Amino acid sequence: MEARARNLYLVPYVLWIVLFVIAPILLIAYYSFFNVEGQFTFENYAKFFTPVYLRMTLSSFWYAFLITLFSLLVAYPTAYLLTKTKHKALWLLLIILPSWINLLLKAYAFIGLFGTYGFVNTILEVTGIGKKQILFTDFSFVFVSVYIFIPFMILPVYNALEKMNPTLIDAARDLGASPWMTFRRVVFPLTIDGVKAGCMAVFIPALSLFMITRLIAGNRVITLGTAIEQHFLVTQDWGMGATIAVFLIIAMAILMLLTGNRKRGLIDIVKR
């Protein structure tokens, strides 16, 4: 009786996963085998391995890597300082707040800020540095992306830091470790799970960024996300769009496997 009731409770979750996770992935895989004329074919996969798409893949990974790296560089110290502040909840709220604002609005705000006659350039001019082209450069693209993704990096790192037992740091100090040594040997290894989670939360969406590539980078940066958007909305070549999406899913799955928590996965199984 009880088992049956438990199974009954499972129904909504199973339904949810089947309808909104498994079915869409299967649909994407299914569509990827059809060309524009709706015939069954493998040509989309062949097309993916042409220089255009391979270079696009490479540049997507490169920019996603840069965005993740800079997010981590900014987020880690921020999260560390957060654990030391008095009003943690308030600061956290302030950091999360911008993610409540629509992405498009934020992008438009940056167009205004970074434009030739925008706020930043006015300041640069007043301070004597002179006007610079900021909008439509790699810099502005990475900057805005980092700005958008940073809350997703700060939160897991912050949680990991919070969970860490502070007495461990004292112990390391007592045993004569320098601050750098303490960080490298004690703090960082203990928060590595948070860092991994943060990197995943940033890297994966960064791989398929679009819209910002047009609004902020003026299509100077072409990611796989841009190509998917074009194929679905402009050419209506759903097959090719789906094929690119399949490769993105595969890439993400590989990443998950590589960065996944081995201790709990493999070693546990081996021990048993």
Add this chain to the structure above:
Amino acid sequence: MTQLVRMFLLVFIVAFGLMYLTSYLNSSAGYSGGNTLTVYNWGDYIDPELIAQFEEETGIKVIYQTFDSNEAMMTKIKQGGTTFDVAIPSEYAISKMKEDDLLLKLDHSKLPNLEHIDSRFMHLSFDPENAYSVPYFWGTVGIVFNPDLVGDLTFDSWDDLWDESLRNNVFLLDGAREVIGMGLNSLGYSLNDTNEEHLQEALAKLSKLTPNVKAIVGDEIKMLMANEEAAVGLVWSGDASEIMDENEALDYIVPEEGSNLWFDNMVIPKTARNLDGAHQFINFMLNPEVAAQNTEYVGYSTPNKDALAILPEDISGDERFYPDEELTERLEVYDNLGPRMLSHYNELFLEFKMHRK
């Protein structure tokens, strides 16, 4: 708990009250009556006074709804569940909708005002008999530029865009057909060319344009050009007229090698319920006086020759938006190249974007 229940009750009462109120307002405004007409058009693309005038003349209530892309409009009509009586898609969308069987034939006997349309704009490739569509507005693809910032360049020729003085100073529209078409035009080919050699030649030429291109952008191009973020932009004439309204220093030109000629046409989609009303509306919009008033409001080029005759000289004589016949001869409408070629155009365009590194 009781507080929660009371809250919910309150919300329900307010919601139902509002529902009743809107239905009351709608019926008092005549919306629930039989004689309504749903018009599906681009945003801000008709003089609202004309809708009021049409309602007064015919007693038909107009429900005006807007879309922001041909694709979105087509999807909505395809899905059904809507009752659009008149829609205003662009020419390539019309040929697609025709293929997908989404349009109804027009009854020309109910459209006597069709005679006011310039014969140049009738019987075009996307609808040779005008069986499904009637021109609403038309325009070109050309160059909007700031004469103070470009030196001696006049942009009589597309090749001026390649000039070295324009380094990092050109905005392009984010459209495969527009950009590849410009490349083809600048080489003297047709913008509907499907010859692979010509396309590769165009791509090679476009990749030389790379150092001059500051960005390839979408609708933001209007805001960016008006703010003088760059000296030159490749735009549709409709956008150009909006940009020039914002910033009077700018000018617009269609280069002599030729360019694209686009149309937004009135059609009756499959979903129509009020066929009589739809014909009445289309015929009303074709009335020269109405078309002239609408042209003054919207600012695009009217295909209605008798409307043009009554428009003030500073509009009808503006060669930027009403190019002379010699140039119009060289303008081409985008043919429906079929999904495979369109996909190829897009891949070339992606390749061009990738070249920019």
